[in-house]
Amino acid sequence: MSTYTVALTGNPNVGKSSLFNALTGLHQHTGNWTGKTVETAKGFFQTTQRRYELVDLPGTYSLAAHSEEERVARDYLLSGAAKIVVVVCDASFLQRSLHLALQCLSLTGNVMICVNFMDEAEKNGLVLNLDRLSEALQIPVVGCTARNKRSLQPLLSAMDHFSPRRSQPDPERTPEEIAERAKELYEMTVTEAPECASVSFRKSDAVLTGTVFGLAITILSLALLLWITIRGANLLSDLLSKALTPVGSLLDCAFSVFPPWLHGLLYDGMWRVLSWVVSVMLPPMAVFFPLFSLLEDAGVLPRIAFTLDRPFRACSACGKQALTCCMGLGCNAVGVVGCRIIDSPRERMLAMLTNCFTPCSGRFPILASVSAMFFIGEEHALRSAMLMTALLLFSLFLTLTATRLLSVTVLRGAPSAFALELPPYRMPQVGRVLFRSVFDRTVVVLGRAVIVAAPAGMVIWLLSNLPVGDVSLLRAIAHIIEPAGKILGLDGVILLAFLLGLPANEIVLPLILMGYLSSGVLPELASAGDVRAILAANHWTAETALCVSAFTLAHWPCSTTILTMYRETHSLKWTIFGVLLPTCVGVCICMLLHGAFSI
Amino acid sequence: MDSIRMCDLAPGRTGVVLSLGNTGAMKRRLLDLGLVEGSRVKCLGKSLWGDPAAYEICGAIIALRSADCSKILLREVCE
Numbered sequence: 001m002s003t004y005t006v007a008l009t010g011n012p013n014v015g016k017s018s019l020f021n022a023l024t025g026l027h028q029h030t031g032n033w034t035g036k037t038v039e040t041a042k043g044f045f046q047t048t049q050r051r052y053e054l055v056d057l058p059g060t061y062s063l064a065a066h067s068e069e070e071r072v073a074r075d076y077l078l079s080g081a082a083k084i085v086v087v088v089c090d091a092s093f094l095q096r097s098l099h100l101a102l103q104c105l106s107l108t109g110n111v112m113i114c115v116n117f118m119d120e121a122e123k124n125g126l127v128l129n130l131d132r133l134s135e136a137l138q139i140p141v142v143g144c145t146a147r148n149k150r151s152l153q154p155l156l157s158a159m160d161h162f163s164p165r166r167s168q169p170d171p172e173r174t175p176e177e178i179a180e181r182a183k184e185l186y187e188m189t190v191t192e193a194p195e196c197a198s199v200s201f202r203k204s205d206a207v208l209t210g211t212v213f214g215l216a217i218t219i220l221s222l223a224l225l226l227w228i229t230i231r232g233a234n235l236l237s238d239l240l241s242k243a244l245t246p247v248g249s250l251l252d253c254a255f256s257v258f259p260p261w262l263h264g265l266l267y268d269g270m271w272r273v274l275s276w277v278v279s280v281m282l283p284p285m286a287v288f289f290p291l292f293s294l295l296e297d298a299g300v301l302p303r304i305a306f307t308l309d310r311p312f313r314a315c316s317a318c319g320k321q322a323l324t325c326c327m328g329l330g331c332n333a334v335g336v337v338g339c340r341i342i343d344s345p346r347e348r349m350l351a352m353l354t355n356c357f358t359p360c361s362g363r364f365p366i367l368a369s370v371s372a373m374f375f376i377g378e379e380h381a382l383r384s385a386m387l388m389t390a391l392l393l394f395s396l397f398l399t400l401t402a403t404r405l406l407s408v409t410v411l412r413g414a415p416s417a418f419a420l421e422l423p424p425y426r427m428p429q430v431g432r433v434l435f436r437s438v439f440d441r442t443v444v445v446l447g448r449a450v451i452v453a454a455p456a457g458m459v460i461w462l463l464s465n466l467p468v469g470d471v472s473l474l475r476a477i478a479h480i481i482e483p484a485g486k487i488l489g490l491d492g493v494i495l496l497a498f499l500l501g502l503p504a505n506e507i508v509l510p511l512i513l514m515g516y517l518s519s520g521v522l523p524e525l526a527s528a529g530d531v532r533a534i535l536a537a538n539h540w541t542a543e544t545a546l547c548v549s550a551f552t553l554a555h556w557p558c559s560t561t562i563l564t565m566y567r568e569t570h571s572l573k574w575t576i577f578g579v580l581l582p583t584c585v586g587v588c589i590c591m592l593l594h595g596a597f598s599i
Numbered sequence: 600m601d602s603i604r605m606c607d608l609a610p611g612r613t614g615v616v617l618s619l620g621n622t623g624a625m626k627r628r629l630l631d632l633g634l635v636e637g638s639r640v641k642c643l644g645k646s647l648w649g650d651p652a653a654y655e656i657c658g659a660i661i662a663l664r665s666a667d668c669s670k671i672l673l674r675e676v677c678e
Contacts, residue, residue, distance in 0.1 A: 062631035066624065096633050096657040175630035179638060182657075205653065205660075206644045215647055306662045310648040313664075319651075417625035419632060420662040422653060 003044075005053045005081055006159065009073055009104065010088035011097055012059035013299075013423035015116040017041075018146035019088055020056045040072075049160040055082065061096075063103045067343060077107045084162050085111045086155075091121035091128060091143065092424070094189065098182035105137070105170045112140040112162060114155050119145040120424075127192040136185055138165050205422065209307050218307055222326060223389075225295075229288040229330070233361065236283030244275045261465075269461025270454050273507060277453040278446065280506040281331075284361030285442045288330035297428030302420055309418070315400040316407035318342065318418060321351045325399060328358035332557055333445045333564040335360075340568075344416025350403050352565060353578045356557040357399040357585075359392070362505035366552045367391055369509065369531065370545050395553050402585065410577075445560060452503040452559040460500055464514060471518070478515055488587060489547030489594035491539070498551065502559050505552070543597040547590045554586030603675055605668035606652070608642040614673030615639055621670045629671075633657030640673060 010016045024043025041056040057076060058069035065071045077085060087104050089097030094115065104111050115130060134141040140162065142154040173181070208214040251271055255263045295301055301323055309319030320342045328335030335355040342348040359367060371387050407413070463474040471479075478492035485495035493515035501508035513531065516538045535544075556579050557565070566575040608614050616638050619626055633656050634640065641655040650665040 061628070064627065064631070066627050093658045096659055099631070099633060099657075176635045176637075179630075179633055179635040179657075182633075183638075209646050209653070210644050212647060302662075306651060306653070307646055309662075309664070310646065310650055417623075417628045418651070418662075418664050418667065419625075419628050420651070422660040422662060 003051045003053050004083045004159075005055060006084045006086060007055045007057055007076060007082035008086050008088060009057045009063075009077070009100065010059060011061055011090070011093075011100055013421060014059070014088050014090040014093075014097060015146045016056060016059055016088045019114070019116060019144070019152075020054060022146050022149055022152060023052075024054055047156050047160055052159070060100070062100065063107065074107065077104065080108070082108075083110060084159060086159075087111060087113050089113060089115045091115045091117045092124065092126060094128070095182055095186040098185050099178050101137070102170070102173065102178050102181055105139075106172050107169055109167060109169050110162075110164045112142070112158060113137070115141065115143045116146050118143040118151070119148070125192060126190065129189050129191055133185060133189040136188060205303065208303055215307055218304055221300075222304075225288070225291055225326075226329060228291065229284055229361065230364065232287035233284035236286060237279055240279040240283060241275075244279055248275060264465060265458050265461050269459075270457040273457025273460060273503070274450060274453050276507055276510065277449055277504045280365075281362060281449055281504055282442065282446055284364075285331050285334070285445065288361065289334065289442055292327065292330065294428045294430070297426065299423045299425045302422050306420055306422065309420075312400070315404045317350060317400065317403045318344075318347050318416065319420070321347070321403070324351045324355060325358045325396070328355045328360060330361055331445055332356050332358065332360045332561040333448070336561060336564045336568055342416075344413075346407075346411055346413045347416050349569070349574065350406055350411055352568060353406065353574070353581055354399045354402045356561060356578070356582050357395050357402060357554060359395055359553055360505065360558075362558070363552050364388075366505065366509050367549055370548050370552075391549065391553070398554060398585065402581065406581075445564075448560045448563050449504055449558075452563075456500070456503040460511070463500075464519070474515060475518060487594060488551065488590035489543050489597065490551065490590070491544075493538070494544075494548060498555055502556070504560070505558055508552075543593065547593050550589045550593060551586045554582045554589060556583045601675070602672045605640065605654075605663075605671040605673050606665040608640070608654075608668075608673060608675070610642050610644045610652075612675060613639055613641040613677075614675045617672040617674055619671055621667060625667055629667075632659075632661055634671070639676075 008016050008020055020041060020043065023045045025045070040058060043054045043056075045052055045054060055076070057073045060067070060070045060073050063070055063074045063077065065074045076082070085104055085108055087097070087101040089101065101111070101113055113133070115128065118128075121128065128143070130141045130143055140158045142158050143151075144155050145151045208217065248267075248271060252267055255267045258266070304326075305319035305323055307319075308322040312319050312321055321339075323341065324335050324338045326335075327338040332355050335358065336352050339348045339351040339355070342351055368384065368388060371384075371391070460474075463477065464472045466473040468476040474496065475493075478496045480492070481495055482492035485491045485493075488495070494512055497508050497511035497515060500511055509531075513534055516534055556562075562575060562579060565578045566572065569575060569578075602617050603614070605614070616634060616636050618636065619629060619634065621629060638657065643653040643655055643660060645652040646662075651662045652665070652668070653660050653662050655661075
């Protein structure tokens with residue numbers, strides 16, 4: 001059986017990816033077009049007649065080659081690699097989808113149209129005459145509902161029997177001509193059209209986006225998302241630690257054949273740090289990102305960007321940056337990748353560089369435990385929540401100020417071309433969402449973390465077990481950098497812990513404890529009371545706690561984020577800037593705090 | 600025949616596009632979305648701060664900023 005290459009193209013939000021997933025199932029992988037930061041997916045599926053390679057092109061409004069996505073789609077279509085080009089349209093929004101179909105027809109003759117969401121259209125009383133459309137355009141036109149596999153039969157059949165009826169592509173048309181032709185075709189196809197779009201807006205969106213009540217709901221929903229993440233993550237962390245313990249014991253036995261130093265290096269060093277990073281880093285991501293993806297699928301995120309656009313624009317950012325900040329709450333590396341949703345390169349860079357001011361789930365424990373210990377006393381849930389909220393608002397303040405500052409200095413320019421589509425609310429597809437969010441976002445990020453955590457663990461072990469005189473190398477270095485730490489209101493051990501916490505912020509607090517206890521090994525998670533005792537015994541004051549909190553919010557990004565920034569920006573210069581920016585901000589804030597306390 | 604700016608179109612009202620004063624990337628975006636001379640636009644609602652506002656263009660809901668809409672002239676029609 002020969003393999004036919006089929007390209008899927010269409011506007012954003014038409015369910016192209018759902019169709020792709022329905023056809024290819026798990027036989028797919030997402031990747032980047034080489035050298036470009038545009039997501040694509042390739043997969044395989046088979047009918048009784050043929051084998052197909054399906055290429056999911058980026059969703060675009062046009063093929064005019066003005067943005068990265070459009071260029072990629074256009075180049076692919078012109079290359080002739082695809083034997084069939086399927087233009088996916090949304091039945092309820094056919095008119096605009098036809099703009100793209102007409103543009104496709106100017107590029108190639110091997111086009112067919114697949115109208116998705118037929119079930120929704122039927123429910124709304126929309127009647128479409130697809131045969132008439134097919135006649136008018138001289139190409140196959142089928143309908144389907146991507147969620148329902150059985151409805152895909154006509155599409156598969158059309159693909160199996162596809163033969164281009166057109167030998168030459170159409171001549172290029174101006175946008176006005178395309179709009180007129182699309183309108184003609186639309187009126188020919190749609191025989192009954194109740195007011196669907198307006199109705200869906202009037203009911204929920206007017207409240208959600210147009211009132212203070214709606215804004216409150218938006219913010220509370222984000223807070224709820226956060227709360228579920230923290231709670232869920234704690235549970236998962238415990239489970240994961242318990243699951244990893246037998247693996248650890250196994251390795252312990254396996255390594256015991258090695259000389260003690262090698263055993264220590266591999267087990268106490270590499271394994272300990274690795275298992276720590278995995279059991280603390282993975283759970284928040286595993287909870288946050290599926291939830292976030294569900295919101296994304298349901299169509300909630302554009303509403304948030306819509307509501308928050310104005311306040312963000314006052315700081316020279318844009319509403320979509322609010323979304324990337326939200327993603328940063330789960331993991332900064334994912335937040336940086338998420339900046340792809342911002343179209344303007346300048347605003348995208350602004351969002352990427354300032355994303356690290358949003359505390360990721362790895363930094364939450366530091367903020368929560370340190371501040372709770374010193375500011376609240378015993379567990380007072382409400383007060384801790386208020387304190388965390390205050391810290392988050394401060395981090396938002398830092399993000400917006402940094403964005404503003406950058407936009408008047410190194411990243412000057414006008415606001416971008418902003419046009420945000422508010423798709424209809426849809427039931428998110430749980431299975432697909434979980435698959436995509438777990439693999440694409442979590443595992444890839446975790447992979448990068450692990451690559452750095454393993455060697456870092458060995459380095460940490462070496463530092464804490466190589467003696468220099470009668471103290472460990474770790475302690476000796478901490479002593480050397482003590483003056484630097486003191487200026488920042490910290491001390492040598494804390495500063496060194498932050499430095500060694502480069503692979504993952506999760507290990508900063510354990511490193512601090514390890515440094516103070518002069519133990520050669522990362523400690524197990526101790527109780528809050530024990531931790532407080534250790535810190536107090538090492539001269540921690542309210543000032544120290546405050547400076548540690550501030551430095552946690554503003555210091556160099558973790559290695560995963562740095563690697564991701566480099567991958568997204570393709571620029572060493574900007575990556576270095578992205579490391580220096582939060583560092584300088586953190587240093588300044590800490591010095592100011594220290595100065596204030598010394599008066 | 601009075602022309603009004605798109606940003607002045609009140610929620611619930613419809614207009615027909617007379618001209619687009621935008622340039623560059625923004626203009627291309629608007630054309631891609633179906634906002635060409637002669638097309639109908641309906642204002643669906645404004646955000647809390649009055650800006651951006653949501654419009655029905657070519658059957659879809661698109662949010663646009665006042666600054667950009669102030670460059671688009673419409674002729675208001677009765678629906």
